[in-house]
Every structure is written in structure tokens, then in C-alpha cells.
Amino acid sequence: MWELRLFKTMDRGVSELAPRLAAAEVDVQRLVETGMEALLGVRFLASEYSTGPVHAGRIDSLGLDANGAPVVVEYKRGTDPGVINQGLFYLSWLVDHRSEFEHLVGDKLGANAAAQVLWSGPRLICVAGDYTRYDLHAVREHRRSIDLVRYRFFGRDLIGLETVATVAGRPTQGRRVQHKGLAGMGPERLVELAAAADEVLLGLGDGITKVQRKHYSAYRRLQNFASICPPQRTKVHVYLSLDPADIDLVPDFTRNVTGLGHHGTGDLEVRLRTERDLERAQDLFRSSYTAA
CATH class of the missing domain: 3.40.91 (Restriction Endonuclease)
Structure with missing residues (x-):
């Protein structure tokens, strides 16, 4: 109804x-x-x-x-x-x-x-x-x-x-190798931060599907609302399906990547270096989930 x-x-x-x-x-x-x-x-x-x-x-x-x-x-x-x-x-x-x-x-x-x-x-x-x-x-x-x-x-x-x-269903056997995700990649602190971001994204609501690709993990309702890339030297990159023009961008935290090549989907880049970054990113995560 x-x-x-x-x-x-x-x-x-x-x-x-x-x-x-x-x-x-x-x-x-x-x-x-x-x-x-x-x-x-x-x-x-x-x-x-x-x-x-x-x-x-x-x-x-x-x-x-x-x-x-x-x-x-x-x-x-x-x-x-x-x-x-x-x-x-x-x-x-x-x-x-x-x-x-x-x-x-x-x-x-x-x-x-x-x-x-x-x-x-x-x-x-x-x-x-x-x-x-x-x-x-x-x-x-x-x-x-x-x-x-x-x-x-x-x-x-x-x-x-x-x-x-x-x-989400259960994965079917494909010709391409399925990757193990973020474990073992980068410094231990950043791996834990990526795992915490993963937990936050999956906990935003019902009906969330996680899709593992070679270079990123995508989080989907009907459409992708977030992607996490493997940790780099000092940060974890999260990409959100939000219009950067609607966001008050913060230098070295959020960035407009419209038209720029990157792994994952979404035009708003969020850089996570600390647990504090993850805390202040959660409203953005929720907004992207709601819009998907």
C-alpha cells in the first residue's frame, strides 16, 4: 500500500x-x-x-x-x-x-x-x-x-x-577471484579504522548490501551510497553519493571529486585519519544512505 x-x-x-x-x-x-x-x-x-x-x-x-x-x-x-x-x-x-x-x-x-x-x-x-x-x-x-x-x-x-x-542473496561462483577485503592491508591502526567505518555503514539501516570489488567495497541499498577503498599511508578514503555542491567542504576532510578518476563510486570524498574523523563523518554517511 x-x-x-x-x-x-x-x-x-x-x-x-x-x-x-x-x-x-x-x-x-x-x-x-x-x-x-x-x-x-x-x-x-x-x-x-x-x-x-x-x-x-x-x-x-x-x-x-x-x-x-x-x-x-x-x-x-x-x-x-x-x-x-x-x-x-x-x-x-x-x-x-x-x-x-x-x-x-x-x-x-x-x-x-x-x-x-x-x-x-x-x-x-x-x-x-x-x-x-x-x-x-x-x-x-x-x-x-x-x-x-x-x-x-x-x-x-x-x-x-x-x-x-x-x-543480498548468496554469492554465485564467478570466474574472477573474490578478495578478502581490508584485513591485512596497511598499518594496523588504519585497518581498524576502515573496519569501524565498515561497521558504521552496515549499521545505518536494513536492506544494505556490501559488494566487494578488487579496489573497493561498495555499500548499496537500491543504489550505491558509499564506497571504502583500502587504507593508504595515512588515511582511509570513503566516497559518498552526495552532491558536493550541497556540502560545506572542510579542507583535508571532505573534497569534491566530481570528474576525477578514483576507485569506488560517489562524488564526495571523505578522508578518515582518526576515530574523531569517523564520528564527524557519520551524519554524511546517514545522509547518503537516506538518499540512496
């Missing part, structure tokens, strides 16, 4: 914009595909992707998330008890056709992106009008990473998205 109420301010008060479902499923699909990276944190690759004559199906949308994980997106106008099973059906097909997907990624995003596809964490994102309690229970019984997202249209040009369930 959609609980958010949205109002338009007017000279003589406010007018409520009543939530509504799309007239057709394709209306939701077209809108999400047009703004997929902003809405879901996923780079759009293909629409209505054919699974061939034997499988005889079409995947609504294919994408690649910020960590390089393959993503299947399935849409339903309202409540449909088959959306999860249908999506998992297509996700299994995708995992069995890795080379075909990597070829698609190479064509759309380049050879470097294709070489770094994270097959240990393929994802299914369902976007629907609503879900039943059986859906919410079912996602927790699967080993795959699944996100259930509820949508509503407001007025003529507004859409709201609400993540109602996020399950």
Missing part, C-alpha cells in the same frame, strides 16, 4: 496529487529505461531482449549496476504474483549466457566494462504497483540478489519509487 502523500503548494494553500498506477505496464518501462541510472543506479543496456527461440522469452530491461553486476529489470503495472519467478527465470538464463551478455556490455559500454562484469552478484529488480506479503517472504527464500520496488505516478509528470524489500 502506498503511504506517501504528495502536495503541490499554491498561493491559497496546497493541493494534493493523488497517486495512481500507469495506464499500461509499458508506460512504467519506458520511463524507467529513459532515466534508469538516476532512478535505479543502473546503466541501461537493452529493452525487450530476446532470449532466443529455445527459451522463447523477452527480458524487459537489461542493465549493469555501478559495481559491474548484471541486472534484469522486470515491470508490472499492478500486483502480479508471477513477477519474481518470471524475473528469476530470466536471471538464470542470463547467468547461463555470460559471453552473450559481456558482448552486449562491450558494444554499449566498451571492452573495459565487459571485462569487469561481476558475475558473483547478478541482480533482479522488480518494479510493480504493489506486492503481496507472499512476495516479501519469497524473496528471502532465494539465493539471488532481489530488489522489490513499488512505483506510483503523481499528476502528469511525477513518479515516486519506494524500495519495499532488498535481499
